[in-house]
Amino acid sequence: MSYIERQLIDIVGSEHVSSDLADLVPYERDDQFALVPPHRPDFVVKPSTRDEVQAIIRLANRYRIPVVPLAAGINRKGLCIPTEAGILLDLRRMNRILEVNEEMMTATIEPGVTFGQLVQEVSKTNLRVITPWAPSTVSVLANYMLRGIYGPATRYGTDHLITIEVILPNGDILQTGSAATPKGMPYCGIVNGPDLCKLFQANPGNLGVLTKGTLRLYPKPEVIKPLMTSHPNYEAMVEPAIKMTKQNLVAACWTMMFSRSALKTLTEGSILENFVDLLEGDFYTMWLYVEGDRGQAEADEKAVRKLVEGAGGTVLPIPHETEEEMIKDHVWGRTTVRGWKKGSLYGCSFYGVMKHAPKYYEATYKISLKYGFDEFHYEAVPVAPFHGQLAYNDPCILWDSGNPSEVKRIRKLHKELMKALLDVGIYGWFRPFPGVVDAAMLGKYGELWREIKRLIDPNNIMNPGKPPL
Numbered sequence: 239m240s241y242i243e244r245q246l247i248d249i250v251g252s253e254h255v256s257s258d259l260a261d262l263v264p265y266e267r268d269d270q271f272a273l274v275p276p277h278r279p280d281f282v283v284k285p286s287t288r289d290e291v292q293a294i295i296r297l298a299n300r301y302r303i304p305v306v307p308l309a310a311g312i313n314r315k316g317l318c319i320p321t322e323a324g325i326l327l328d329l330r331r332m333n334r335i336l337e338v339n340e341e342m343m344t345a346t347i348e349p350g351v352t353f354g355q356l357v358q359e360v361s362k363t364n365l366r367v368i369t370p371w372a373p374s375t376v377s378v379l380a381n382y383m384l385r386g387i388y389g390p391a392t393r394y395g396t397d398h399l400i401t402i403e404v405i406l407p408n409g410d411i412l413q414t415g416s417a418a419t420p421k422g423m424p425y426c427g428i429v430n431g432p433d434l435c436k437l438f439q440a441n442p443g444n445l446g447v448l449t450k451g452t453l454r455l456y457p458k459p460e461v462i463k464p465l466m467t468s469h470p471n472y473e474a475m476v477e478p479a480i481k482m483t484k485q486n487l488v489a490a491c492w493t494m495m496f497s498r499s500a501l502k503t504l505t506e507g508s509i510l511e512n513f514v515d516l517l518e519g520d521f522y523t524m525w526l527y528v529e530g531d532r533g534q535a536e537a538d539e540k541a542v543r544k545l546v547e548g549a550g551g552t553v554l555p556i557p558h559e560t561e562e563e564m565i566k567d568h569v570w571g572r573t574t575v576r577g578w579k580k581g582s583l584y585g586c587s588f589y590g591v592m593k594h595a596p597k598y599y600e601a602t603y604k605i606s607l608k609y610g611f612d613e614f615h616y617e618a619v620p621v622a623p624f625h626g627q628l629a630y631n632d633p634c635i636l637w638d639s640g641n642p643s644e645v646k647r648i649r650k651l652h653k654e655l656m657k658a659l660l661d662v663g664i665y666g667w668f669r670p671f672p673g674v675v676d677a678a679m680l681g682k683y684g685e686l687w688r689e690i691k692r693l694i695d696p697n698n699i700m701n702p703g704k705p706p707l
């Protein structure tokens with residue numbers, strides 16, 4: 239046993255450290271291994287307290303050992319895959335909900351707390367958690383830190399983290415916002431200087447380890463009503479989507495396109511399977527959610543229907559059970575993840591301009607077909623605050639990562655698609671994925687980002703090989 243392993247055992251106990259091949263292999267790759275090469279850590283270490291995390295980071299910093307934090311491991315595109323081995327810091331034992339504060343409308347949690355866990359706890363109150371359409375096992379803190387995309391992002395945006403506690407790469411403890419004051423409470427992001435909580439957001443664990451976070455909760459609506467529409471093409475969805483967003487009529491507005499073949503695969507075995515046979519071409523649809531008190535929700539639904547029909551769209555009848563499923567998706571109450579068939583899902587999400595969604599969609603669909611992938615779908619979601627027509631966009635391809643020819647093609651496609659998107663002009667990439675975000679292309683901003691990384695982590699121990707490079 240190495241000296242380092244003995245030290246780690248002293249910190250967390252022998253049952254929470256391993257250098258066994260069988261324990262390490264599950265951490266060496268994620269589902270995007272075709273794009274991010276697998277790499278095995280030397281140790282997996284599972285602390286359960288802030289003090290243990292601090293001692294591990296101090297040790298790693300002293301011996302210049304890379305550390306990759308992992309909160310739940312539902313990562314995609316290599317965010318938790320080591321590039322230089324070292325310590326895989328598995329935080330799943332730090333799964334305590336420290337407080338749900340109804341008065342302040344906040345929850346304070348550790349990084350291992352999952353959405354499933356938090357939603358269940360918060361459902362005992364009259365508040366709700368804003369949830370992604372991700373598996374329930376995803377870490378709330380990691381997801382909010384990375385700034386995810388949420389079912390109701392059109393009304394509630396993507397900014398739900400207020401303050402955090404971080405173990406810096408030298409082992410110091412940083413509290414952000416009001417938590418930094420002498421008897422500080424964690425409920426306010428604004429203190430005197432800059433909001434340092436944001437500095438640690440959209441950084442894939444490479445400035446320190448979050449050991450605690452306080453996040454916003456929201457009032458539970460009396461009514462949630464999903465609506466599904468159909469349109470002749472992508473352009474036809476844009477104007478009503480912009481109008482209903484500006485008028486704050488909907489909590490969620492997902493404009494989506496499904497190629498016929500993608501829809502065939504996705505609906506196989508479901509009650510919608512026969513519906514696909516009736517389609518003549520690709521399917522353009524909006525998934526809309528109105529919510530609020532009953533009177534408001536009814537008025538909003540009426541206005542939404544008018545906008546959709548005024549733009550030549552149709553509001554589709556939704557079977558009761560589908561409506562129930564959609565509501566479960568929206569508030570995170572479901573038990574399955576849909577939309578992931580055929581082995582793997584390629585996505586290259588980004589922020590762009592809502593009125594340009596058809597342009598982005600066309601550019602990416604064309605490339606997908608060029609490389610022989612016809613199981614394609616696309617989504618563009620207006621995100622609050624909507625100034626500048628901010629919209630999350632995601633071109634998605636169902637593909638088979640077990641097929642070497644498809645692996646080769648998806649790699650080529652990835653490069654071409656990224657270039658095409660930069661050429662048509664996007665705001666920026668969603669999440670700092672390695673192989674997607676290139677700080678060198680961001681001018682002074684990229685330079686400063688790298689300088690901040692060097693300043694906070696001079697030995698480059700925290701998740702090296704991830705943006706900013």
Ligand SMILES: Cc1cc2nc3c(=O)[nH]c(=O)nc-3n(C[C@H](O)[C@H](O)[C@H](O)COP(=O)(O)OP(=O)(O)OC[C@H]3O[C@@H](n4cnc5c(N)ncnc54)[C@H](O)[C@@H]3O)c2cc1C
Nearest residue numbers: 309310311312313370371372377380381386387442443448
């Ligand atoms: C089927 C599916 C659907 C999905 N849908 C959505 C969706 O709708 N919206 C959405 O936002 N996401 C979605 N995702 C992505 C998923 O939610 C994210 O990958 C997830 O939020 C991050 O995964 P995780 O919580 O397991 O964190 P991890 O994978 O454990 O960590 C993610 C990153 O954060 C870093 N990190 C983790 N914990 C800490 C910490 N305590 N301190 C510092 N750094 C840390 C890690 O090093 C890594 O870089 C989906 C994923 C799947 C598989």
